[in-house]
Amino acid sequence: xxxxxxxxxxxxxxxxxxxxxxxxxxxxxxxxxxxxxxxxxxxxxxxxxxxxxxxxxxxxxxxxxxxxxxxxxxxxxxxxxxxxxxxxxxxxxxxxxxxxxxxxxxxxxxxxxxxxxxxxxxxxxxxxxxxxxxxxxxxxxxxxxxxxxxxxxxxxxxxxxxxxxxxx
Numbered sequence: 001x002x003x004x005x006x007x008x009x010x011x012x013x014x015x016x017x018x019x020x021x022x023x024x025x026x027x028x029x030x031x032x033x034x035x036x037x038x039x040x041x042x043x044x045x046x047x048x049x050x051x052x053x054x055x056x057x058x059x060x061x062x063x064x065x066x067x068x069x070x071x072x073x074x075x076x077x078x079x080x081x082x083x084x085x086x087x088x089x090x091x092x093x094x095x096x097x098x099x100x101x102x103x104x105x106x107x108x109x110x111x112x113x114x115x116x117x118x119x120x121x122x123x124x125x126x127x128x129x130x131x132x133x134x135x136x137x138x139x140x141x142x143x144x145x146x147x148x149x150x151x152x153x154x155x156x157x158x159x160x161x162x163x164x165x166x167x168x
Contacts, residue, residue, distance in 0.1 A: 003027055015040050016089070016151040044150025056155045058082050062094035066102045073101035075161040080154040093148045093156070096133075100141060101161050103134050109158050128158060 003026040011022040011033060017040045025043075029035035059078035066072070077094040084090050100106075106128040108114040114127050124130050129142040139147075141158075149156035 003031060007031065007033065011036055011040070015044075017044070041147075041150070044147070056080050056157045058085050059159070060085055060091060060094050062091065062098050064095060064098035064102050066099075070166040071102050071164070073098045073161060073163045075101060076159040078157045078159050079152065084152045084154050084156075087152065089148065090152060090156075093145070096135070096144070097128075097141065097158060098161075100131065100134055101128065101163050104128075104131055105163055105165075106131060106161075109160060128161065 003023055007026055008019060008022045011017070011026060012019060014033075015022070015037060017025070021040060021043070022036070025036040025039040026033075028039055056078035058081055059076060061074060061076050063072060063074045075094055075098045077090070077097060079085060079090060104125070107126045108128065110129050111123060111127055114123055118126065129140065129145070131141050133139045133141055133144050136144075145156055145158065
């Protein structure tokens with residue numbers, strides 16, 4: 001099936017995937033944008049999983065201040081290359097995670113950092129990566145990071161964070 005360049009452009013803008021990946025996904029989905037989107041999303045998740053073991057030594061520290069400067073958070077978000085660090089989407093992800101930390105006050109980055117005796121519900125509230133994203137309750141922070149890592153084509157990790165509250 002012949003795929004129009006407009007269809008490729010629309011899918012590319014929506015997903016950030018490469019032109020040839022968009023073309024192949026649209027051909028596989030017989031031109032259906034929604035099916036092609038899900039194909040690319042699945043491919044991205046598979047690629048991100050393959051890259052999860054790679055070293056992420058570059059990155060950015062971002063901060064967020066809330067409530068007139070009464071609450072603040074800092075996060076270190078790592079990736080593999082300085083090329084991705086300069087990407088506005090990467091910086092935006094770091095800022096969104098800092099905002100999440102300020103809003104929800106997690107204690108641990110990942111499940112591995114949390115004590116084994118925490119209940120499932122406590123882990124969901126105290127572990128950053130298991131928390132529902134404040135801008136989309138159906139998505140966890142872990143899912144958000146994996147989705148963006150697939151878009152960047154690199155391993156992305158939340159390394160550490162700090163939260164400050166005036167008088168807290």
